[in-house]
Amino acid sequence: MSGNSDPLTPRAKLAVTAGKAVAAASRAAGRGSGSVIGGKVALRLDPDLLARLAQSLDVVLVSATNGKTTTTRLIAEALRAAGPVVSNALGANMPAGITSALAGNSDARYGVIEVDEKYLAGVARDTDPKCIALLNLSRDQLDRAAETRMLAENWREGLAGSKAVVVANADDPLVVWAASSSPNVIWVAAGQMWKDDAWSCPSCGGVMQRPGDDWFCGDCGFRRPTPSWSLSGDHVLDPHGSAWPIHLQLPGRANKANATSSAAVAAVFGVPPQVALERMYQVQAVAGRYDVVQFKERDLRLLLAKNPAGWLETFSLIDPPPTPVILSVNARGADGTDTSWLWDVDYTRLTGHPICVIGDRKLDLAVRLEVANQHFQVCDDIDQAVQLCPPGRIEVIANYTAFQDLRRRVGN
Template sequence: MAGNTDPLSPRAKLAVTAGRAAAAASRAVGRGSGSVIGGKVALRLDPDLLARLATHLDVVLVSATNGKTTTTRLIAEALRASGPVVSNALGANMPAGITSALAGGSDAKYGVIEVDEKYLSTVARDVTPKAIALLNLSRDQLDRAAETRMLAEKWREGLAGSKALVVANADDPLIVWAASSSANVVWVAAGQEWKDDAWSCPSCGGVMQRPGDDWFCGECGFRRPTPSWALSGDHVLDPHGSAWPIKLQLPGRANKANATTSAAVAAAFGVPPQIALERMYSVQAVAGRYDVVSFMQRELRLLLAKNPAGWLETFSLIDPPPTPVILSVNARGADGTDTSWLWDVDYTRLAGHPIFVIGDRKLDLAVRLEVAGLDFQVCEDVDEAVRQAPPGRIEVIANYTAFQDLRRRVGN
């Protein structure tokens, strides 16, 4: 049982202590949470520390291009019905950040860990997960992330031979192909609104056929598996055919899909769907996402959208016109410096909204909106955009570092 034995060697304990000191120093000088630098210091002192920290935990890994931070949070809440959980809830999802998170969970029973797509196989090898949740694969950070099929192939190779239960989205062909090498898969019908990253068969390269909600390759026979869990409107359908109501404070269809996958994971650890879904209601915001904040006597709702799939889902969340919308796009290292993905987003969905454009790459976004035939105003910063916006709550949509900039400015 967790807490009864101490798996850490003196060297590992020293590494944890040094990592915590480095993290505290980073926080003290205002450089963020310190989780990444703390983990880097700890791993430098003990390269096997991540594996050691996970030995007493039942670990769940969550990976995807979109939705992994929220799904990690929902799974963690569900599993708390069965015991203490340690999780990297703030989204530091590479080995250093994961190590920092687990170092704070000596009494935990479960480790629920969000993992960057590129590191999934590496982290899985280190922590021997009991379950792995795979949500979607989509283009993201085009200048430094592998092409989606290459990433799916790495996952496929990494999952082969794994004893983990893989809970995977049956509606994403890339996820299905990646997960199919695993011996133990639970398929979830979670939906996939953005389909442009899986128009060709990942198995043979043939053109994918998509009648209705189904999909298959007409050339090699690769096809959508039969799901045992499904999102149906506002309910989760379990493998027995029972329908469980989803009541979330988080908005949108995408979060209902995340809750469906989370319920399937929780069930694998003995937490019934009703209890799991009831616990998920407590999640109001995830690392600032979906928060409504007061700023300059206005209400701003903060929404994160990093890539075309995420922007498409976010557009479905916002209040109808004439609600004003502020769009902010950066292209720093954490975002990817290539903004060509802007041309894949259907910004015509914002027709009728007063639009205000800010961020490091506001002119790139302005050109895209001009071509889309939309009316918009380029502003110097969020303060100017809020001053110019007509009355009512303002929807603010930003990519990763732009979102962090906004949170710092509006006090979230």
């Protein structure tokens, strides 16, 4: 941490003020939170602003294809045990949104920052993080995201020689390869349900062997490192072998894995696992995800799933059949316009659930469900879908912009 109590130059202060004014104007005009446009204006006025704002903070960066928003929230809650935290809690995770979040809080001691995978190396350069959490890498936004191994290579080069403590998922070969360039890595066994992006060795291209939970390359010897933290059922095992119960209101195995990584990060800052895990219980929903809302006299649980790995994890936590399921898929700019990823999702896991399909690309999804032998109805909108569902709670699974549309309609 910098000893300078006010690292901001007059130019930086002007940039912060201008950014806040633009953000407020954007909010007043009903155009969202304003954090991205405010950050863009601030960075235009002072290109070094992100680095200046980060100087007075102990920074944690969190990056992954899935789970980064939730894990950022869990880490932020855990670190509040040690001091005030500033975080980009709403998920604006590129440099403009991050700058805007940090500019909003001058009293914080810790900065817990979610970073889009493509921007991790640059943001790490600017913010000089004390800790970086790497959770997973899988295919996402096929039309504009780099192929996963290229992203891993970008991480590997960007983190080489970094002073940060890297907390990395030992079960994802792409993450392990990316993190292995760092001199100081803490390995976490957080699990990996989705394996289809890591059948070839990221180091040499050889075929990956996967006996049980282990993995190794038969050609070059690249292999799973021994973890010091791990998820075991409903407990986190720390490096001393002690088991700490996980207390979460968030559902599913994936969130227990997120909590395990978060506990390992908190320990880097001196927060004990018991304290960290108890504080994580405060998190009920993350930007609307997992919220149960009342709509047309029904209970809808809102679940976000943006890519094949995310859909697989989400299917594992929905209530058993015959709970009705509404699926909504869009293909707008923020989603990626290529929907071919739908063919990578195993929709046979929904057998026995009544299914309704909505969203801009409902016909793409309908074709995919037909091939998977699922019974479904195509609906005009969420109102019609809810009316067609049998009684009881409804699980609603949507990708990114479809999820935002749903939240607006059901008043969440």
